[in-house]
Amino acid sequence: EAEVAQSPRYKITEKSQAVAFWCDPISGHATLYWYRQILGQGPELLVQFQDESVVDDSQLPKDRFSAERLKGVDSTLKIQPAELGDSAMYLCASSQVRVHEQFFGPGTRLTVL
Amino acid sequence: GQSLEQPSEVTAVEGAIVQINCTYQTSGFYGLSWYQQHDGGAPTFLSYNGLDGLEETGRFSSFLSRSDSYGYLLLQELQMKDSASYFCAVPTGRRALTFGSGTRLQVQP
Numbered sequence A: 001e002a003e004v005a006q007s008p009r010y011k012i013t014e015k016s017q018a019v020a021f022w023c024d025p026i027s028g029h030a031t032l033y034w035y036r037q038i039l040g041q042g043p044e045l046l047v048q049f050q051d052e053s054v055v056d057d058s059q060l061p062k063d064r065f066s067a068e069r070l071k072g073v074d075s076t077l078k079i080q081p082a083e084l085g086d087s088a089m090y091l092c093a094s095s096q097v098r099v100h101e102q103f104f105g106p107g108t109r110l111t112v113l
Numbered sequence B: 001g002q003s004l005e006q007p008s009e010v011t012a013v014e015g016a017i018v019q020i021n022c023t024y025q026t027s028g029f030y031g032l033s034w035y036q037q038h039d040g041g042a043p044t045f046l047s048y049n050g051l052d053g054l055e056e057t058g059r060f061s062s063f064l065s066r067s068d069s070y071g072y073l074l075l076q077e078l079q080m081k082d083s084a085s086y087f088c089a090v091p092t093g094r095r096a097l098t099f100g101s102g103t104r105l106q107v108q109p
Helices: none
Strands: A005-007 A010-013 A019-024 A031-037 A044-050 A053-056 A065-068 A075-079 A088-095 A108-112 B003-005 B009-013 B018-025 B032-037 B044-049 B053-057 B060-065 B070-075 B084-091 B097-099 B103-108
Touching (some): A019 A088, A031 A075, A044 A065, A044 B097, A075 A088, B003 B084, B018 B084, B018 B103, B070 B084
Antiparallel strands (some): A005 A019, A088 A108, B032 B084, B053 B060
16 A cells, blocks of 8 residues: 655754655655644644645745755655754645545654754 | 634543544635544544535544534544544645644543
Protein backbone atom coordinates (compact mmCIF):
# COMPACT_ATOMS: atom_id res chain seq x y z
CA GLU A 1 0.00 0.00 0.00
CA ALA A 2 1.34 3.44 -0.95
CA GLU A 3 2.47 5.66 1.91
CA VAL A 4 3.71 9.16 2.52
CA ALA A 5 7.41 9.10 3.38
CA GLN A 6 9.09 11.59 5.70
CA SER A 7 12.60 12.00 6.98
CA PRO A 8 14.14 12.30 9.41
CA ARG A 9 11.79 10.76 11.97
CA TYR A 10 13.47 12.57 14.82
CA LYS A 11 15.60 15.70 14.91
CA ILE A 12 17.27 17.35 17.88
CA THR A 13 18.86 20.72 17.29
CA GLU A 14 19.97 23.76 19.20
CA LYS A 15 18.19 27.08 18.88
CA SER A 16 19.46 29.32 16.09
CA GLN A 17 20.45 26.29 13.98
CA ALA A 18 18.88 25.42 10.64
CA VAL A 19 16.79 22.28 10.14
CA ALA A 20 15.17 20.72 7.10
CA PHE A 21 12.47 18.10 6.72
CA TRP A 22 11.68 16.07 3.62
CA CYS A 23 8.42 14.59 2.41
CA ASP A 24 7.57 12.30 -0.50
CA PRO A 25 3.80 12.09 -1.05
CA ILE A 26 1.84 9.21 -2.47
CA SER A 27 2.48 8.95 -6.19
CA GLY A 28 -0.11 10.86 -8.17
CA HIS A 29 -1.30 13.02 -5.30
CA ALA A 30 -1.23 16.59 -6.56
CA THR A 31 -1.92 18.25 -3.22
CA LEU A 32 0.67 18.26 -0.45
CA TYR A 33 0.31 19.71 3.02
CA TRP A 34 2.68 20.48 5.86
CA TYR A 35 1.09 20.54 9.31
CA ARG A 36 2.55 21.26 12.73
CA GLN A 37 1.21 19.41 15.75
CA ILE A 38 1.98 20.45 19.30
CA LEU A 39 1.53 17.72 21.91
CA GLY A 40 -2.09 17.48 23.00
CA GLN A 41 -3.43 19.55 20.12
CA GLY A 42 -4.66 18.92 16.62
CA PRO A 43 -2.49 19.43 13.55
CA GLU A 44 -2.38 22.99 12.20
CA LEU A 45 -1.69 23.80 8.58
CA LEU A 46 1.58 25.52 7.75
CA VAL A 47 1.55 25.37 3.96
CA GLN A 48 -0.40 23.71 1.15
CA PHE A 49 0.84 22.98 -2.37
CA GLN A 50 -1.10 22.15 -5.50
CA ASP A 51 1.51 20.56 -7.75
CA GLU A 52 4.45 22.97 -7.45
CA SER A 53 2.39 26.04 -6.54
CA VAL A 54 1.68 27.32 -3.05
CA VAL A 55 -2.07 27.44 -2.43
CA ASP A 56 -2.02 28.62 1.18
CA ASP A 57 0.90 29.71 3.33
CA SER A 58 -0.97 32.21 5.45
CA GLN A 59 0.00 30.43 8.69
CA LEU A 60 3.66 29.89 7.76
CA PRO A 61 6.04 32.11 9.80
CA LYS A 62 7.85 33.33 6.74
CA ASP A 63 10.59 35.12 8.62
CA ARG A 64 12.05 31.73 9.56
CA PHE A 65 10.14 29.02 7.69
CA SER A 66 10.32 28.19 4.01
CA ALA A 67 8.84 25.39 1.94
CA GLU A 68 9.28 24.26 -1.62
CA ARG A 69 8.01 21.61 -3.98
CA LEU A 70 10.11 22.35 -7.03
CA LYS A 71 9.04 19.54 -9.38
CA GLY A 72 5.59 19.07 -7.92
CA VAL A 73 6.52 15.79 -6.29
CA ASP A 74 8.55 15.75 -3.08
CA SER A 75 8.82 18.72 -0.74
CA THR A 76 11.19 20.28 1.77
CA LEU A 77 10.31 22.36 4.81
CA LYS A 78 13.09 24.43 6.34
CA ILE A 79 13.41 26.37 9.56
CA GLN A 80 16.18 28.90 9.99
CA PRO A 81 16.88 29.81 12.72
CA ALA A 82 15.09 27.32 14.94
CA GLU A 83 13.53 28.60 18.15
CA LEU A 84 12.54 26.77 21.33
CA GLY A 85 8.86 27.19 20.45
CA ASP A 86 9.34 25.25 17.22
CA SER A 87 9.55 21.97 19.13
CA ALA A 88 6.66 19.93 17.73
CA MET A 89 5.70 17.13 15.35
CA TYR A 90 5.86 18.16 11.71
CA LEU A 91 3.45 16.16 9.60
CA CYS A 92 3.28 15.91 5.83
CA ALA A 93 0.09 14.79 4.14
CA SER A 94 -1.13 14.35 0.59
CA SER A 95 -4.48 14.00 -1.07
CA GLN A 96 -5.99 13.37 -4.45
CA VAL A 97 -9.56 14.16 -5.41
CA ARG A 98 -11.17 13.24 -2.07
CA VAL A 99 -9.92 16.31 -0.23
CA HIS A 100 -11.50 15.29 3.05
CA GLU A 101 -9.35 12.15 3.06
CA GLN A 102 -5.73 13.06 3.56
CA PHE A 103 -2.91 10.57 3.95
CA PHE A 104 -0.34 11.44 6.58
CA GLY A 105 3.28 10.49 6.84
CA PRO A 106 4.84 9.32 10.13
CA GLY A 107 6.03 12.84 10.93
CA THR A 108 9.28 14.39 12.11
CA ARG A 109 9.54 14.98 15.84
CA LEU A 110 11.61 18.16 16.30
CA THR A 111 13.18 19.06 19.61
CA VAL A 112 14.89 22.44 19.90
CA LEU A 113 17.26 22.80 22.86
CA GLY B 1 -12.51 31.19 10.31
CA GLN B 2 -13.13 27.73 11.63
CA SER B 3 -13.43 26.40 15.17
CA LEU B 4 -14.27 22.92 16.41
CA GLU B 5 -15.12 21.82 19.94
CA GLN B 6 -14.78 18.28 21.21
CA PRO B 7 -14.32 16.76 24.69
CA SER B 8 -10.73 16.43 25.78
CA GLU B 9 -11.01 12.92 27.20
CA VAL B 10 -13.39 9.97 27.29
CA THR B 11 -13.03 6.69 29.17
CA ALA B 12 -14.91 3.47 28.43
CA VAL B 13 -14.56 -0.27 28.97
CA GLU B 14 -13.87 -2.99 26.47
CA GLY B 15 -16.95 -4.09 24.57
CA ALA B 16 -18.86 -0.90 25.30
CA ILE B 17 -20.10 1.82 22.95
CA VAL B 18 -18.71 5.35 23.09
CA GLN B 19 -19.77 8.55 21.34
CA ILE B 20 -17.40 11.44 20.69
CA ASN B 21 -19.15 14.71 19.90
CA CYS B 22 -17.96 17.59 17.78
CA THR B 23 -19.54 21.00 17.31
CA TYR B 24 -18.20 23.39 14.74
CA GLN B 25 -18.36 26.97 13.57
CA THR B 26 -17.23 27.57 10.02
CA SER B 27 -17.44 30.34 7.47
CA GLY B 28 -18.24 27.75 4.82
CA PHE B 29 -19.07 24.09 5.29
CA TYR B 30 -17.77 21.28 3.12
CA GLY B 31 -18.29 18.27 5.37
CA LEU B 32 -16.93 16.73 8.56
CA SER B 33 -14.10 14.21 8.72
CA TRP B 34 -12.81 12.06 11.55
CA TYR B 35 -9.24 10.94 12.11
CA GLN B 36 -7.64 8.54 14.57
CA GLN B 37 -4.15 9.03 15.96
CA HIS B 38 -2.32 6.58 18.21
CA ASP B 39 0.40 7.96 20.48
CA GLY B 40 3.48 8.66 18.40
CA GLY B 41 1.67 7.80 15.19
CA ALA B 42 0.23 9.66 12.24
CA PRO B 43 -3.43 10.65 11.90
CA THR B 44 -5.38 8.15 9.82
CA PHE B 45 -8.69 8.81 8.11
CA LEU B 46 -11.73 7.12 9.61
CA SER B 47 -14.88 8.62 8.18
CA TYR B 48 -16.47 11.53 6.35
CA ASN B 49 -19.95 13.05 6.31
CA GLY B 50 -20.81 15.39 3.49
CA LEU B 51 -24.54 15.17 4.03
CA ASP B 52 -26.77 14.84 7.07
CA GLY B 53 -27.18 11.39 8.50
CA LEU B 54 -25.24 8.35 9.54
CA GLU B 55 -22.28 6.77 7.79
CA GLU B 56 -21.24 3.29 8.93
CA THR B 57 -17.86 1.68 8.46
CA GLY B 58 -17.56 -1.54 10.40
CA ARG B 59 -17.48 -0.83 14.14
CA PHE B 60 -17.26 2.91 13.52
CA SER B 61 -20.12 5.20 12.54
CA SER B 62 -20.25 8.94 12.07
CA PHE B 63 -23.22 11.26 12.16
CA LEU B 64 -23.76 14.79 10.91
CA SER B 65 -26.47 17.39 11.47
CA ARG B 66 -25.65 20.48 9.45
CA SER B 67 -28.58 22.43 10.89
CA ASP B 68 -27.13 21.92 14.39
CA SER B 69 -23.47 22.30 13.32
CA TYR B 70 -22.89 19.03 15.12
CA GLY B 71 -21.51 15.62 14.47
CA TYR B 72 -20.34 12.60 16.37
CA LEU B 73 -18.21 9.51 16.00
CA LEU B 74 -19.66 6.30 17.42
CA LEU B 75 -17.36 3.43 18.28
CA GLN B 76 -18.97 0.08 19.01
CA GLU B 77 -17.60 -3.12 20.54
CA LEU B 78 -14.65 -1.21 21.91
CA GLN B 79 -11.27 -2.91 21.85
CA MET B 80 -8.07 -2.00 23.68
CA LYS B 81 -6.50 -1.03 20.35
CA ASP B 82 -9.11 1.73 20.01
CA SER B 83 -7.29 3.69 22.73
CA ALA B 84 -6.13 6.72 20.77
CA SER B 85 -6.91 10.36 20.09
CA TYR B 86 -9.79 11.14 17.76
CA PHE B 87 -10.02 14.39 15.82
CA CYS B 88 -12.90 15.92 13.97
CA ALA B 89 -11.85 18.11 11.06
CA VAL B 90 -13.42 20.34 8.45
CA PRO B 91 -11.97 21.17 5.03
CA THR B 92 -11.48 24.85 4.34
CA GLY B 93 -12.45 26.36 1.05
CA ARG B 94 -8.87 25.79 -0.08
CA ARG B 95 -9.00 22.10 0.79
CA ALA B 96 -6.72 21.97 3.85
CA LEU B 97 -8.17 20.58 7.06
CA THR B 98 -8.86 22.48 10.26
CA PHE B 99 -8.72 20.03 13.16
CA GLY B 100 -10.33 20.06 16.56
CA SER B 101 -8.11 19.74 19.59
CA GLY B 102 -8.80 16.02 19.84
CA THR B 103 -10.51 13.62 22.21
CA ARG B 104 -8.31 11.14 24.01
CA LEU B 105 -10.14 7.81 24.34
CA GLN B 106 -8.97 5.42 27.03
CA VAL B 107 -10.37 1.90 26.81
CA GLN B 108 -10.13 -0.02 30.05
CA PRO B 109 -10.30 -3.83 30.42
